[in-house]
Amino acid sequence: MEAADISALWVTLRLALTTTLILLLLGTPLAWWLAQTQSRFKTAVEALVALPLVLPPTVLGFYLLIALAPGGIIGGFTTHGLAFSFTGLVIGSALYSLPFVVQPLQNAFGSINPLNLEAASTLRASPLDRFFSIVLPLSRPGFITAATLGFAHTVGEFGVVLMIGGNIPGETQVLSIAIYDHVEALEYAQAHWLSGGLLLFSFTILFLVYRQNSRWPHS
Amino acid sequence: MSGIKFSFELEQEGFQLNAEAELPGMGITALFGASGSGKTTLLRCIAGLEQAEKGQLTINGESWQDSAKGLFTPPHKRALGYVFQEAALFPHLRVKANLEYGWRRTPGAERKGNLNHICDILGIGELLQRYPHQLSGGEKQRVALGRALLNSPQLLLMDEPMAALDRPRKAEIMPYLERLHAEADIPILYVTHDLEELARIADYLALIEKGHILKQGPLAEMFASIDLPIARDEGAGAIIKTQITQHDDEYHLTHLHFCGGEILVSRIERAVGEPLNIRIHARDVSLALQPPGESSILNVVQATVMEMADQTAGRIMVRLDAGGTPLLARITHKSQARLGIETGMSVYAQIKSVAVSI
Numbered sequence: 001m002e003a004a005d006i007s008a009l010w011v012t013l014r015l016a017l018t019t020t021l022i023l024l025l026l027g028t029p030l031a032w033w034l035a036q037t038q039s040r041f042k043t044a045v046e047a048l049v050a051l052p053l054v055l056p057p058t059v060l061g062f063y064l065l066i067a068l069a070p071g072g073i074i075g076g077f078t079t080h081g082l083a084f085s086f087t088g089l090v091i092g093s094a095l096y097s098l099p100f101v102v103q104p105l106q107n108a109f110g111s112i113n114p115l116n117l118e119a120a121s122t123l124r125a126s127p128l129d130r131f132f133s134i135v136l137p138l139s140r141p142g143f144i145t146a147a148t149l150g151f152a153h154t155v156g157e158f159g160v161v162l163m164i165g166g167n168i169p170g171e172t173q174v175l176s177i178a179i180y181d182h183v184e185a186l187e188y189a190q191a192h193w194l195s196g197g198l199l200l201f202s203f204t205i206l207f208l209v210y211r212q213n214s215r216w217p218h219s
Numbered sequence: 220m221s222g223i224k225f226s227f228e229l230e231q232e233g234f235q236l237n238a239e240a241e242l243p244g245m246g247i248t249a250l251f252g253a254s255g256s257g258k259t260t261l262l263r264c265i266a267g268l269e270q271a272e273k274g275q276l277t278i279n280g281e282s283w284q285d286s287a288k289g290l291f292t293p294p295h296k297r298a299l300g301y302v303f304q305e306a307a308l309f310p311h312l313r314v315k316a317n318l319e320y321g322w323r324r325t326p327g328a329e330r331k332g333n334l335n336h337i338c339d340i341l342g343i344g345e346l347l348q349r350y351p352h353q354l355s356g357g358e359k360q361r362v363a364l365g366r367a368l369l370n371s372p373q374l375l376l377m378d379e380p381m382a383a384l385d386r387p388r389k390a391e392i393m394p395y396l397e398r399l400h401a402e403a404d405i406p407i408l409y410v411t412h413d414l415e416e417l418a419r420i421a422d423y424l425a426l427i428e429k430g431h432i433l434k435q436g437p438l439a440e441m442f443a444s445i446d447l448p449i450a451r452d453e454g455a456g457a458i459i460k461t462q463i464t465q466h467d468d469e470y471h472l473t474h475l476h477f478c479g480g481e482i483l484v485s486r487i488e489r490a491v492g493e494p495l496n497i498r499i500h501a502r503d504v505s506l507a508l509q510p511p512g513e514s515s516i517l518n519v520v521q522a523t524v525m526e527m528a529d530q531t532a533g534r535i536m537v538r539l540d541a542g543g544t545p546l547l548a549r550i551t552h553k554s555q556a557r558l559g560i561e562t563g564m565s566v567y568a569q570i571k572s573v574a575v576s577i
Contacts, residue, residue: 115307118268121294122301123321123370129295133320137311 005194007170008178015086015174016154019093023101023150024143026094031105032131049103052096057159064092064164084166089174092160100149108142109135141213148209152202221245221279223374223406227264227271236260236271236430242423244279247400247407249421249438251414251449257430258410262376265408266301267294278374279406298329300367300375304382306359308351314362315347321370331371340402341365341395357388361395368399375407381416389416396420414454418442418498418574424449442498443545445528445536450547455536456500456574457547463493479541483517484573495575501536503571504548508558510567518570522546524562527555539568 034046052060067074068088070081075088082088112135120130136143158176165172167181175194182191221244229236236257242248250258263269265276267283270291276284283292300321308317318334338344341361351359360380367375381389393416400407400420411417417424418438425435426447434447439458441447449455461475461482471486475495482497489495511519522539530536535555539546546568550560560566 113307115303115305116309118294119301119303119307120309120320121268122266122297122299123366124295124324125320126295129324134309 002190004169004173005175005178005190008173008175011086011170011172012155012174012176015089015093016151018090019097019154020101020147020151022090022094023097024147027098027101027105027146027150031102032109032135034102034106035109050099053099057096057157058163060096061092061160061163064088064095064160068092068164083164084168084172086171088164089161089172092164093154093157096157096160097150097153100153101146104142104145104149105139108139108145112138144212145209148205152205156198156202222277223248223265223279223408224275224277225265226273226275227261228273229260229264229269229271231260234260234430236264238427238430238432240425240432240435242406242408242425242435244406245404246422247409247420248423248425249417250408250410250425250427251412251417252427252433253448254412256427258412258427259378260430261427262301262378262408262410265374266299266376267292267297268301281373298325298371298373300370300372302360302363302367302375302377302380304379306351306356306363308354308359308362308366310351312350313347314343314349314351314354317351317362318343318347318366318369320366325371329371332368334369337365337368340398355388356384357391360384360392364395364399373405375403375405377407377409379410379412381411381413393419414449414452418454418458439545443538443547445526445538445547450501450528450536451530453502454500455547455549456498456503457545458496458498459544459546461495461497463487463489463491463495465491477541477544479522479544479546480520482520482570482573484575487575498574499546499570500572500574501547501549503573504539504546505569505571506537506548506550506554506558506560507567507569511569514569516569516571518573520546520568520570522566522568524560524564524566526562527560539566541568 034042065083066072068082068091069075072081074091075081075083082091116134117130120134125133156176161172161174161177165174165177167173167177175198179191179194182194223242223244226239227236234257238257238261250261252258260269264271264274272286274284274286276282282290283297284290309320312320318337322330341364343358343361343365346354346358346362354362364380381392384392397420409417409421421438424438424441426433426449428448439460441449442456442458444450459477461477463473464476465474466486467474472483473487475482475484475497484497487495520541522541525538525540528536533552535550535552537548537550537560539548548568
C-alpha cells in the first residue's frame with residue numbers, strides 16, 4: 001500500500017471512531033427521549049432523524065457545505081469555516097450516520113419491560129440509577145448494533161465527504177475517496193486492494209454483530 | 220401515630236379512584252374487590268407509582284404525599300417493598316443480585332434483616348446463582364418477595380402475588396406467606412380477589428368497590444356479616460377462633476373448643492392448648508329444628524338465628540349466634556319456608572366440613 005492509502009485508512013478510522021463516540025453520547029439521550037415521550041413532536045423528530053436514510057448524500061453535503069463555510073450558520077462561529085476540515089467531516093458524518101445509531105437504540109429502549117423500571121423505582125433506584133443499572137445492561141445488544149452500524153456506515157461514506165471534504169491527504173482524504181481517485185487514475189490494482197479490504201471489513205463486522213446478538217441470553 | 224392513612228382522588232380513562240381509609244399499622248390487611256374495582260390503582264398510589272391529583276398519605280406518622288402542601292415523595296425515596304403480579308425480576312441479574320438490588324441502595328443504618336435469613340424464610344438459598352429465566356413461576360415470586368423484604372421496607376405492598384400461578388404453585392407459596400405473616404413487624408397490604416387466599420393470611424379486610432373503600436374491619440367481623448359483597452361469594456363463611464383441647468388417637472381427630480361449643484376435625488399436628496382459626500363455609504352448614512338423630516355428621520352446634528339476607532338463585536344467607544360466636548349458613552328459600560325459620564329461633568347447625576386456616 002502506498003503512504004497516501006495508509007494515511008487515508010488512518011483518517012477513515014479516526015473519523016469513524018470519533019463519529020461513533022459522539023453519536024453514542026448524543027444519540028443515547030435522543031433515543032431514550034424518543035422511546036419514552038408522548039410529545040406531539042415525536043413523529044417530526046423521528047422523521048428528521050431518518051432523513052439521511054432517504055436523502056441523496058449530495059443534498060446533505062450541499063447544505064452542509066453552505067452551513068460550514070466561513071460565515072455559514074455553523075462555520076460562522078470559526079475564523080476560517082469548517083468546510084474542508086476534519087472537524088467538518090465529523091459533523092457531516094455524525095448527521096449522516098445519525099439514524100444508524102438512534103434507531104437501534106430506540107428499539108432497544110422501547111423493548112424494555114416498563115415493569116422492570118417500576119420495580120427498580122420501588123427498590124430505591126433514582127431515575128439515573130435505573131438508567132445505568134437496568135436500561136443500559138438490558139440494551140446491550142442495541143448498543144453493540146448502534147456502535148457497529150454507526151462505525152461501519154461512516155467508514156463507507158462517500159457522497160457527503162466528496163461535497164465537504166476537499167480530498168486533502170492526511171486531513172480529509174478517506175478510503176472511499178482514495179478508491180475513487182485510484183479508479184479515475186486507472187490504478188485498478190490499488191482500487192482492488194482497498195475495495196476488497198472494505199468489503200471484507202464490512203462483512204466481518206456485520207457477521208460479528210449478528211452472531212453476538214443471537215447469543216444474547218436475555219432478549 | 221401508627222397506621223396507614225390515605226385519601227386519593229385520581230381520574231383515569233373511564234375510571235375514578237376516590238378512596239379514603241385508615242388501616243392498621245400492623246399485620247396483613249387484605250384489599251379485596253372484583254377486577255376493575257381499583258385495588259391495583261390504589262396500591263400504585265400508595266407506592267407513588269401513580270400520582271393522584273389530590274392525595275394524602277401517611278405511613279406510621281411519616282407523610283409521603285400531601286398534595287395540599289405540594290408534597291410528593293417519589294417511589295425511590297419511600298421505604299417500601301412492592302411485589303407485582305408478575306415477579307418483574309431483573310432478567311440480566313442473577314437471583315443474588317436481584318435480592319441485593321434494594322439492599323445495596325439502602326443506607327446502612329436503615330437496613331433490616333439479612334440475605335441468609337430471608338433465604339431461609341423463603342426457601343430460596345439454593346437459587347442464588349441462577350438467572351430469573353431458570354426459575355419456576357413460584358420460585359420467581361418468592362425471589363421477588365425476598366427482594367422486596369431486603370429493601371428494608373416500612374410497608375410491604377403485594378399486588379395479587381399469586382394471580383399468575385396455578386393451584387399447585389399457590390399451595391407451594393402459601394406456607395411462606397404464613398411464615399412471613401408470623402415474622403413481619405411491618406404492615407402489609409395484600410391485594411387479592413381470592414377469598415380463600417385472604418381468609419388464610421389476612422388479619423384485617425378492606426373491601427373496595429368502584430374505586431372507593433366500601434367497608435373495612437377485622438377479618439372475623441367482616442366474614443360474619445351477611446350483607447357485604449363477600450357474603451355473596453361462593454367461599455363465604457365465618458371465621459372462628461378456637462383452641463385445641465384434645466387429640467383423639469383412635470379416630471384420628473382433634474377436638475377444638477370455641478365459645479359456643481366443640482368441633483371435631485381431622486387430626487392436626489399441633490400441641491394441645493394452641494389457638495387455631497378455622498373457617499366454616501356457609502355452604503357447608505345446614506339447619507335443623509331438632510337435634511339430628513343418627514347421622515354421619517359429627518359436628519352439630521346449637522345456635523340462634525340472628526338475621527337473614529336474600530341472595531340470588533333462591534338462596535338465603537343466615538347469620539347464627541352460637542354462644543357468642545357467629546356462624547353463617549346458606550340455605551334455600553324453600554328450606555326456610557318449610558322449616559319456618561325466623562329471626563330469634565333456636566336451631567341446630569350441622570357442619571359438614573371445616574377448613575383449618577393459619
